[in-house]
Amino acid sequence: MKRWNATIISWMIIILFLVLLFYVYNEWNGEHHLYMDEEAPLPDGLHPLVEENKNKLIEIAASHGIEVIITQGFRSFEQQDSLYEQGRTKPGDIITNAQGGQSYHNYGLAIDYALRSTNGDIIWDIHYDGNNNGQSDWFEVADIAKELGFDWGGDWSNFKDYPHLQMTFGLSLNQLQRGMRPPNN
The missing domain is CATH 1.20.5 (Single alpha-helices involved in coiled-coils or other helix-helix interfaces)
Structure with a gap:
């Protein structure tokens, strides 16, 4: 036995x-469902699910009387480096701490947004209540985005990036830099 x-x-x-x-x-x-080949190609636009949910965000926010303006989406490494140079080697304020390859924007996984006010101006006022419901339109948009699966930069503890929304698919920047990619379906 x-x-x-x-x-x-x-x-x-x-x-x-x-x-x-x-x-x-x-x-x-x-x-x-992850491309782990170190030769995986870099995207040249937003990931299809990010694009789809960006459009849903705009539609749902509009149904709440909020006009969302997408100010940034996909950025190439070169565009990211140029933004990084602003306030350092180029005139202007520092607007990012991420160099090329260090942002989810570079992998088509992030967008930035602003709001259009009732007088037509594009604004980044996180207290603005253009639909007059007693709530910040900015935070209403963030809540809608989170329901759609986005992570919101306003929830970050180390620094707040209120305009930033991203879908990481569970991938870190290090993994993306090594060639891992989320599925396109």
Whole structure:
């Protein structure tokens, strides 16, 4: 009987090892809907789901009497570097701490927004209540965005980036820099 139990335990260990080996192999080969090849191409626009949810955000906000203006979407590494230089080697205020490759914008996974006021101005006033419902339009938009799956920069603890929305798909910037990409479906 003891020999029979030892045989079963041995086979269970072998099966567990094979399952683990299969999992690791598939992770390394990107089978879990992530492109893990270090040669994965960089995107040239917003990820399809980010684009779709950006459009939903604009529509839902409009139904609440809020006009959302998307001020930034995809940015190339070169565009990011140019923004990074502002306030450092170029005139103007510093507007980003991220160089090329250090922003979710560079991977088509982030957008920035502003609001259009009732008089037609584009504003970044987080206290503005243009639809007169007693709530900040800015925060209403952030709440809608979070319901759509965006992470909001206004929730960050290290610094607040109120115009920023991103969908990370669980990927860190380090993983994106190494070539991992979210699925396009």
